[in-house]
Amino acid sequence: MRRDYDVAVVGGGLVGAALAWGLARDGQRVVVLDEGDMASRASRANFALVWVQSKGLGMAQYMGWTVRSSDAWRQLAQDLRAQTGLDVCFERPGGFHLALGEAELAARAQRLKRLHNQPGAADTSVEVLDRAAVERMLPGIGPEVAGGSFCPLDGHVNSLRTLHAFHKGLHLLGADYRPGHTVHDVVPAQAGFRLMTSRGEVGAEKIVLAAGNANMRLAPLVGLKSPMQPNRGQILVTERAAPFLHYPLVTIRQTDEGTIMIGDSREETTDETMLDLSIAAVEADRARRMFPALGKLNVVRTWSGIRVMTQDGFPIYDQSERYPGAFVVGCHSGVTLAANHALVLAPMIARGRLNADLVGAFSARRFDVAKVA
Amino acid sequence: MSAGANPYDVAIVGAGPAGLGAAAITAGAGLTTLLLDENPTPGGQIYRAVTTTPLKERSILGGDYWAGAALVAEAQASGAEIVGGATVWSLDASRELAASWAGTSRFIKARRVILATGALERPFPIPGWTLPGVMTAGALQTLLKSSGLVPDGRLVLAGTGPLLWLFAAQLLRAGARIEALLDTTPWANYLRALPHVPAFAISRYAAQGLALRREVARQVEVVSGVTRLRAEGQGGLASVAFAARSGERRLMADVLALHQGVVPNVNLAMAAGIAHRWQPAQLCWVPVLDAAGNTSIDGIAIAGDGTGIGGALAAEAQGRLAGLAAVAAVAPERLARVPDRQLLAQALARAERGRALLDQLFAPPRWSRLPEGDTIVCRCEEVTAGQLLEAVGIGAMGPNQAKAFLRCGMGPCQGRLCGLTVTELISKARGVAPAEVGYFRLRPPVKPITLAELAAMAHTQRAVAAVVRE
């Protein structure tokens, strides 16, 4: 049973679903091939920030690309709501990065300075605030908070509902979503590609690899590369509480449902089945020092997720020279960049060509350059 | 109270028959033994409050209940450190437990861990089951045992299973009035159970079970073959509606007590990473155990109803056997001081006799396990059966994607009251076996703890480095 598609998207997480949704809206016949229910899916484990400050140290183009997505998110949220009835609760009140103690504040200011001194850096209007200024916006901070940075472009969203909305949208657009179809091989064929999955073969004219860290293995099959270096993050979440935190922080945010999410570590392991409680304890401790009132809340769940991470931390968007119908898309911040993926990148892929002016900097060829240099 | 001998030879979670039996053996053999239970007093569900109950009239709860007093006394005399009000909220493969009591959490290490966390009542997702006034029959029994409280007003019992009849009899003996007992056992179950009659006839369940039925039926209207059960009311129970042979009926009611059997309480074991499998006869998840009762994690055993439903006597025998295995592993030279393995194995076999019939006869019907439409599946997050089916329709293959889409199983109960329903509904919708659908991925804390309590636990250098990165 072989059905033909204009495009097969490998991976149904936030990146794959956003691209597939954008492609389907563009009139493409789309199939999404995904793993099963127990898959390691960063889209189910993320912190749901649409985040601008601190992005792009080492690649100024990434700053601009991030700002662009942050600006496009409102449109995306509206489109999803109009189509699916699901409110993904995108908000952009601006966001904080708080410092516990003067040393952390100085390090923060230093980092932002380096970020914005890069040639071609985008204007994010980020500013470093002292304790008094922070306290005016965030009453209830603990005595150790020395200050922080604030960026008016930062925001957050309900990322699980976003995943739900993309999938519902795909369904409504008539795209085929096939979970339980782990792709283990891709064979370039005469007019397109044959994808070998755990439940049979699928054919498509174009393919988009959006399989997270598995892109590393799949990309070489179609003349692409995607060097990855995954790591693990752990998150805690509390019971629902009445609204108390009106701005997201990089490590603490209150969701539209009222729960408070606290993140998020970075560990050099990729075992997501286990948890390090000592890390949860440090995260809880820092959250309590930032907002002492949080101490009384009940933590109801914790989880760890494996970050999709390229080797330099910046997105990889590439098109195969040998097999021009093959694309690879991989990045860490799939929530933040969802608007770009759905509204900007997907139409390029539908046309069959990545626009080098917009996304040329994200080609994986940069890793060759790095090796030569 | 501090955890005195940490690290312990043996740590046991759950002070029901299984945990008490295990502690009696290991502490009796001189192993340092810590027995933790989140209830204030030992006894588990069956022997709930056996040392503190205000009920002096022994006939109300019956001899099987009071037998627990001797077991509690034996465990208390064994030298085990027994801590009540202690919630174990994490366990990992290195046999490190995290437990909270008296407002503080601590890590506890043990050479052997025995989980005896028992069972909970199977979800009973019918329309209106979240209304105040609807509770489990076991909840009413707990109120009776712990506080000597009985329902006042019109009480209706509904469901299936041997415990339902026991609960009814105990309530009647305590002077409660029961308007009706709505038996939902499907007629077809009687046929399916037939082949198991010979083994059952010589078990202790047979005589006891029939006597209980007679006792209840003498005093209460028993309606058999009940289907389409609903609880009705605005902001509280007003009436119970159902279909029976005689047609549709509606009873005015103040309390509706639901029960359709018990299922293993798997949260802690699953969060520890212990492998489980679907048990088709009991329609629930059970841990995968080897012949000696070991789980997939070295040094962690499970005993009692947490391994599959076997009842209190089987639980106690399993607990003692697990205790014995712990002694053999930690201090084989002390084996002379413990009872003979053979005798315990025989007691277990006796206790398990007749179980197969109970499983067949009291298998809950499909309609009361597989709700439809607006009926709530996940009580915490108020997710309905219809929403769940819609999620399956757009591609959720299993409970974890459904949870991501709908939040079912994300509330404080962590799926205890919806997990089986979610697995079975997805299984039905997709036309595949529950084993293929799978279960929620569970993680610590298996019970909520305060942020402050978590924050106060040990911070390793590595942990600090993983969190503070700038």
Added chain:
Amino acid sequence: MLRRLLEEGQRVRLTIDGKPVTACVGDSVAAAMLSCGLRYCRTTPISGEKRAPYCMMGVCFECLVTIDGINNRQGCLIEVREGMRIDTQLGRRTVE
């Protein structure tokens, strides 16, 4: 909704939603509330629906109440104490 079989147990005094009541030593908070005639102990943080203790064994979290000012405590696992202040839990807890 519930009646006590024996009245001789040792009593403790508490308040429920500000009203002075008595319960027996050994009662859980949930049992005490039901024995005082309360039909429900909380409203949900989602739809605001009324809920009452369902399992009485610590697994369903329907018995969440405010005890001595601390929100969302599991009433069926906590024993009453002299002078305890119990309040129904209305919707989401507060952070203060």
